[in-house]
Amino acid sequence: MNNSLNTPPIHYLDKVIYIASVGYSGSTLLDMILGSQDDITSLGEVALLARYARDRAKCTCGEAVGDCQFWNQVEAELSKQQEKEISLKNFELTPEEVKQSIFRKLPTLTDLSLVLGNQLIWKLAHKFNNRAKLFRQSALNAINVFDIACKVDQTRIIIDSSKYALPLKSLYMELQDKFSVVFLVRDGRAVCKSLMKRQSISMEQAAKKWARYNQNLKLVMSSIPKNQIYNLSYERLCLETETVLKELSDYIGTSDPIKIKPLLKDKFHDIGGNPMRYRRNETEIKYNDNWKSSITEEELRIFEQYAGKINRSLGYD
Numbered sequence: 001m002n003n004s005l006n007t008p009p010i011h012y013l014d015k016v017i018y019i020a021s022v023g024y025s026g027s028t029l030l031d032m033i034l035g036s037q038d039d040i041t042s043l044g045e046v047a048l049l050a051r052y053a054r055d056r057a058k059c060t061c062g063e064a065v066g067d068c069q070f071w072n073q074v075e076a077e078l079s080k081q082q083e084k085e086i087s088l089k090n091f092e093l094t095p096e097e098v099k100q101s102i103f104r105k106l107p108t109l110t111d112l113s114l115v116l117g118n119q120l121i122w123k124l125a126h127k128f129n130n131r132a133k134l135f136r137q138s139a140l141n142a143i144n145v146f147d148i149a150c151k152v153d154q155t156r157i158i159i160d161s162s163k164y165a166l167p168l169k170s171l172y173m174e175l176q177d178k179f180s181v182v183f184l185v186r187d188g189r190a191v192c193k194s195l196m197k198r199q200s201i202s203m204e205q206a207a208k209k210w211a212r213y214n215q216n217l218k219l220v221m222s223s224i225p226k227n228q229i230y231n232l233s234y235e236r237l238c239l240e241t242e243t244v245l246k247e248l249s250d251y252i253g254t255s256d257p258i259k260i261k262p263l264l265k266d267k268f269h270d271i272g273g274n275p276m277r278y279r280r281n282e283t284e285i286k287y288n289d290n291w292k293s294s295i296t297e298e299e300l301r302i303f304e305q306y307a308g309k310i311n312r313s314l315g316y317d
């Protein structure tokens with residue numbers, strides 16, 4: 001690892017919008033609406049970029065990351081800038097260990113300082129602690145990729161919907177006022193029904209997972225200024241689309257008002273996300289509340305036990 005941790009130059013990037021959400025909350029939908037605007041590039045769950053490159057997993061354009069023209073250009077620009085051969089396969093945008101949740105065990109001092117700390121603590125931590133240094137290096141790599149992605153795509157705003165709590169905080173620490181969060185929530189009962197189906201888990205597992213994930217996000221966001229967080233619900237995005245898009249245009253500061261556009265295949269080079277990414281020409285937002293008719297009394301009772309309180313705190317009765 002590079003010991004000096006040089007901050008990469010930022011020439012093209014004005015702003016990173018981080019979509020903080022639990023999976024199945026509509027983040028793919030939001031990511032793609034935003035990513036189809038002229039001055040925005042969405043990169044999806046870009047924290048997984050190196051792993052996708054190693055596994056030859058598919059980019060949204062349909063090519064493997066290693067064969068994708070966009071990512072090849074990013075890789076070439078990175079190599080040119082750093083005057084050495086850079087491979088996306090080992091250019092980590094997030095430390096592997098963050099894929100585990102933050103506080104499942106007793107929190108380490110490093111984690112606490114990363115989660116709750118201010119700039120001073122952040123600076124001290126990465127000087128003296130290797131884990132903190134790893135987080136910082138990953139954040140710097142991500143910023144480097146974001147800036148170059150803006151150059152390649154001729155945009156100035158990046159959407160990152162990676163969903164990981166600690167990298168979110170690390171990016172904020174490095175980018176400060178160039179960083180904003182969209183905290184996207186959806187009724188936990190709906191999300192848990194999706195989690196149960198997609199991940200073959202019980203309601204108890206789903207409810208615990210959902211509650212913990214939201215708590216983690218809330219915890220890291222507690223040290224980010226309120227005006228850098230936009231709270232949005234999937235339900236409002238679907239049912240009050242026009243108002244929400246107007247608010248988002250102002251919040252993000254796009255050159256033109258955000259509009260729903262046909263999703264053009266060539267425009268997207270997202271990492272990860274749900275199969276919606278591969279469907280083309282969807283221009284209509286369909287509000288999905290199928291969970292209401294399929295959830296059982298027993299599932300509702302279990303959800304209430306593990307996640308009812310936090311669901312209400314997010315505005316769901």
Ligand SMILES: [Zn+2]
Binds near residue numbers: 069
């Ligand atoms: Zn691609």
